[in-house]
Amino acid sequence: MLARIITGLSAGAAYALVAVGVVLIFKCTRVLSIAQGEIGAFGFFIGLRWAARGIPGLGWHPARFTTLVIAVVVGAVLGGLIERIVIRPLVDRPPLDALIATLGIALFLALLEKELFGTATQFAPSPVGEWKVTVLGATLIAPRIVALAAAAAVALAVFLFFSRTRFGLAVRATTGDSTVAQLMGVRVNRVYRFAWVTAGALAGLAAALLGPAFGGLTPFAMTSFSLRALAGAVIGGLDSIWGAIVGSLLVGVLEAVVGGQFTTPGTAELAVLLLVIGTLVARPQGLLGTEGAT
Amino acid sequence: MPASRVATVVAVVATIGGSLLLGDVKLSILVGVIVTAIAALGLDVLVARTGELSLAHAAFLGVGAFTAINVGSRGAPWPVAILVAVATTAAAATIAGLPSLRIHGLQVAITTLAFQEFADVFLFTRTDVTAAGRTWERPAFLRTDVRLYLFALSLLTLVLIVRHRVAVTKAGRTFLAVRDIEDRARVFGVEPGPSKLLAYAISGAIVGLGGSLFALKAGSISAKDPFLLLESLQLVAILVVGGTGSAAGIVTASVLVKGLPQFISTIPFTHLKPDRIVPITSAGLLVVAVVAAPEGIGGVYRAAGRLLDRLTGARRRERPEPRPHVVEAGADGATMLPHVERPLSLRMPVPALLEAHDVRVEYGGVTALDGVSLEVRRGEIVGLIGANGAGKSTFFNAVSGLAPASGSIRFRGVELVGRRASIRSALGTSRTFQDLGLVRAESVQENVLLAQTWLARYAAPVGILGLGGTVRTERELRKRGAIALEVFGLDHLARERVGALPYGTMRIVEIAAAVAAGPDLLLLDEATAGLGPEESHELGDRFLAIRDELGLTLVIVEHHVPLVARVCDYAYCLESGVLIAEGKPLDVTADPRVVESFLGRAGTASSGADR
Numbered sequence: 001m002l003a004r005i006i007t008g009l010s011a012g013a014a015y016a017l018v019a020v021g022v023v024l025i026f027k028c029t030r031v032l033s034i035a036q037g038e039i040g041a042f043g044f045f046i047g048l049r050w051a052a053r054g055i056p057g058l059g060w061h062p063a064r065f066t067t068l069v070i071a072v073v074v075g076a077v078l079g080g081l082i083e084r085i086v087i088r089p090l091v092d093r094p095p096l097d098a099l100i101a102t103l104g105i106a107l108f109l110a111l112l113e114k115e116l117f118g119t120a121t122q123f124a125p126s127p128v129g130e131w132k133v134t135v136l137g138a139t140l141i142a143p144r145i146v147a148l149a150a151a152a153a154v155a156l157a158v159f160l161f162f163s164r165t166r167f168g169l170a171v172r173a174t175t176g177d178s179t180v181a182q183l184m185g186v187r188v189n190r191v192y193r194f195a196w197v198t199a200g201a202l203a204g205l206a207a208a209l210l211g212p213a214f215g216g217l218t219p220f221a222m223t224s225f226s227l228r229a230l231a232g233a234v235i236g237g238l239d240s241i242w243g244a245i246v247g248s249l250l251v252g253v254l255e256a257v258v259g260g261q262f263t264t265p266g267t268a269e270l271a272v273l274l275l276v277i278g279t280l281v282a283r284p285q286g287l288l289g290t291e292g293a294t
Numbered sequence: 295m296p297a298s299r300v301a302t303v304v305a306v307v308a309t310i311g312g313s314l315l316l317g318d319v320k321l322s323i324l325v326g327v328i329v330t331a332i333a334a335l336g337l338d339v340l341v342a343r344t345g346e347l348s349l350a351h352a353a354f355l356g357v358g359a360f361t362a363i364n365v366g367s368r369g370a371p372w373p374v375a376i377l378v379a380v381a382t383t384a385a386a387a388t389i390a391g392l393p394s395l396r397i398h399g400l401q402v403a404i405t406t407l408a409f410q411e412f413a414d415v416f417l418f419t420r421t422d423v424t425a426a427g428r429t430w431e432r433p434a435f436l437r438t439d440v441r442l443y444l445f446a447l448s449l450l451t452l453v454l455i456v457r458h459r460v461a462v463t464k465a466g467r468t469f470l471a472v473r474d475i476e477d478r479a480r481v482f483g484v485e486p487g488p489s490k491l492l493a494y495a496i497s498g499a500i501v502g503l504g505g506s507l508f509a510l511k512a513g514s515i516s517a518k519d520p521f522l523l524l525e526s527l528q529l530v531a532i533l534v535v536g537g538t539g540s541a542a543g544i545v546t547a548s549v550l551v552k553g554l555p556q557f558i559s560t561i562p563f564t565h566l567k568p569d570r571i572v573p574i575t576s577a578g579l580l581v582v583a584v585v586a587a588p589e590g591i592g593g594v595y596r597a598a599g600r601l602l603d604r605l606t607g608a609r610r611r612e613r614p615e616p617r618p619h620v621v622e623a624g625a626d627g628a629t630m631l632p633h634v635e636r637p638l639s640l641r642m643p644v645p646a647l648l649e650a651h652d653v654r655v656e657y658g659g660v661t662a663l664d665g666v667s668l669e670v671r672r673g674e675i676v677g678l679i680g681a682n683g684a685g686k687s688t689f690f691n692a693v694s695g696l697a698p699a700s701g702s703i704r705f706r707g708v709e710l711v712g713r714r715a716s717i718r719s720a721l722g723t724s725r726t727f728q729d730l731g732l733v734r735a736e737s738v739q740e741n742v743l744l745a746q747t748w749l750a751r752y753a754a755p756v757g758i759l760g761l762g763g764t765v766r767t768e769r770e771l772r773k774r775g776a777i778a779l780e781v782f783g784l785d786h787l788a789r790e791r792v793g794a795l796p797y798g799t800m801r802i803v804e805i806a807a808a809v810a811a812g813p814d815l816l817l818l819d820e821a822t823a824g825l826g827p828e829e830s831h832e833l834g835d836r837f838l839a840i841r842d843e844l845g846l847t848l849v850i851v852e853h854h855v856p857l858v859a860r861v862c863d864y865a866y867c868l869e870s871g872v873l874i875a876e877g878k879p880l881d882v883t884a885d886p887r888v889v890e891s892f893l894g895r896a897g898t899a900s901s902g903a904d905r
Contacts, residue, residue: 105577269415277408
């Protein structure tokens with residue numbers, strides 16, 4: 001049981017990396033992005049392809065660790081592009097429009113992955129080494145340990161960012177009221193771009209850790225991972241970064257415990273569905289969210 | 295008949311006639327396209343009318359198809375199988391819609407996404423659900439592909455009729471009201487909760503019909519692809535590319551996304567791989583459509599129709615202002631608003647129409663009204679004045695049931711506190727809102743009908759089916775609405791969209807709608823806000839006419855002191871939730887405390903009022 005909880009926490013930590021991005025985007029732009037999983041996965045697919053066949057034109061085979069770097073960089077670039085081309089024209093439109101746009105992006109990226117890389121599971125060697133650690137009866141492979149560490153680091157970075165930096169203050173101002181923030185001299189567009197680029201990078205990191213942790217990656221696999229991250233973000237409260245982390249960890253643990261307890265396929269998903277609905281019915285703003293923020 | 299409608303009819307007849315000339319293989323493809331179109335049209339009922347997005351409609355399509363096969367393959371007659379499938383899918387959609395009672399928009403979309411995922415990996419992996427190995431034999435009269443295609447077309451027609459019935463009856467109006475003015479709509483007699491669930495049920499029922507058609511065509515189902523997450527996302531893509539709210543656009547998009555790839559692959563020796571190109575193109579188009587063409591294909595059709603009508607001179611623009619004078623009611627019988635039957639009505643006349651005693655309203659520790667007592671007599675125009683935040687609108691909310699009040703508010707001797715907002719409108723109160731209680735996306739006529747929701751005393755689903763006296767009731771309400779518009783000189787604007795009218799006209803539309811609901815007491819919240827002096831003066835004349843000619847009692851919240859002095863019989867002044875003065879309007883506005891609180895220390899009553 002304890003071992004399952006720890007395994008679940010490590011998966012939850014990887015979901016949290018995606019979820020923090022989702023919440024960051026939501027806080028800054030009031031857009032709920034369901035494309036984060038595919039944004040990250042696309043970067044990692046490219047990294048894997050280049051590691052296996054060499055970078056086109058250069059013929060250089062990047063080391064395994066670079067697949068992670070490529071995933072992060074491509075994720076960040078994609079995030080920035082999407083913000084500039086798709087999201088910014090939708091600023092004054094109903095929030096559902098932007099959600100549908102991110103849905104189209106997710107679909108497009110996943111189908112593009114399918115075209116470029118095929119439907120077979122891409123074997124994903126761990127970019128962070130092949131070592132293992134046994135904690136309280138749970139054997140965790142390297143990507144899972146790194147996911148836990150990365151989630152902790154992100155949590156710390158977010159805390160320092162919002163409390164210690166001027167730009168963090170600008171982001172908080174934009175969250176409160178973007179029009180007022182603009183009048184006070186905050187460059188709102190820079191805040192928007194920052195949110196999408198950061199979220200894209202986090203998604204790339206998450207994909208590079210989740211793929212190897214679950215034995216490979218297929219197109220649309222990250223969609224179901226990002227679904228768990230979205231569930232975590234909604235449970236924790238869409239405008240709370242701490243909530244996203246807590247919610248994702250909850251989802252990861254619940255999935256591991258229920259999935260380990262019952263062999264019927266889909267029981268874990270049922271449990272997550274019930275947790276989402278139960279939380280929202282009891283507390284519509286989520287565990288740590290602000291009332292009226294959504 | 296306008297040219298655009300003629301063109302529509304010709305296009306539809308030509309398309310159907312032309313499609314019948316196609317071979318069996320292509321007709322069978324078209325049946326699949328119709329399944330998708332029906333599912334997308336069902337999704338559209340939810341998205342266009344309630345503003346909520348479901349990402350689980352492919353799962354609902356699966357629920358319909360699997361139920362139909364499960365029931366049909368066990369020997370039930372085909373209509374029974376279809377009915378059971380429709381009912382089961384409606385029930386599943388309603389259950390999936392339950393969270394929407396507590397949460398909104400984006401969060402609802404996520405819960406439906408979780409529902410789809412659950413269906414993918416749990417429901418559709420169970421062999422008892424998927425009817426593995428079972429086959430539903432098509433009834434004898436549907437054995438040929440042409441017949442199945444004609445049957446599919448008639449189901450599509452049925453769906454279009456249902457969508458039309460939803461649009462023209464209570465159901466559709468209340469959906470839009472809940473979407474745009476959720477809380478305010480309650481004063482019209484709209485119940486947001488049941489209304490939302492009904493939208494999910496209707497949407498589910500339509501998708502269930504599509505699922506049944508899928509099952510009829512396939513007989514048995516081995517591949518679950520058409521019911522998985524990817525397909526739900528494709529349905530959204532079809533909806534957005536086609537244009538929400540546009541049936542013609544959605545059907546066209548279904549043909550392009552679902553039919554085209556299969557048609558291309560029937561061409562011999564082609565090297566195109568449409569089944570790979572089309573999904574990714576439609577995903578890309580979805581993004582482009584949301585950003586650049588939010589009205590989709592439907593928007594193109596509408597623009598073409600408008601152009602055609604303008605070229606043939608079928609459409610002219612009306613001046614968006616109301617005619618100046620109120621038609622004298624009673625001068626000829628036709629302009630009299632028919633009397634309405636009320637529940638709990640008291641025959642005995644009570645001198646005070648509205649008696650408020652010690653009314654308190656608290657919002658999370660903040661006292662907005664602190665023991666207000668006042669009285670409104672039948673036939674009076676009572677003014678309620680005070681600075682911003684004094685509690686005037688809160689008092690209106692307490693009377694109409696939108697704010698949690700304690701104390702006592704008696705209307706015609708009946709206690710209102712503790713009753714639902716919809717009951718209060720049925721008892722004879724009606725109101726307008728500072729921030730406009732109208733659905734801007736709808737026509738003037740539809741808004742007036744919406745305000746009469748409490749008079750539409752039929753169950754919304756019964757109305758859609760047109761059973762009982764619902765058709766007659768609707769006809770009477772439309773007549774009532776038309777008379778109210780005529781009384782306010784708005785009849786020439788009945789078909790205009792409210793959002794396209796000038797602000798002052800919207801205000802009068804709102805008052806006309808409130809009057810059409812047949813109240814005895816009308817509460818007008820800052821009706822002159824944002825109007826120029828001339829318009830305000832005219833509105834004052836209308837207040838007097840509403841009282842003198844329609845026999846209503848009015849309470850008006852007003853900042854414009856000369857107007858209060860001119861039309862009011864009595865005035866109350868509120869400050870920080872407490873009454874500080876009452877009496878004749880001129881006395882109240884001259885009261886030093888009122889001057890200080892409301893008009894500011896520097897000015898006198900008259901100079902301060904001439905803003």
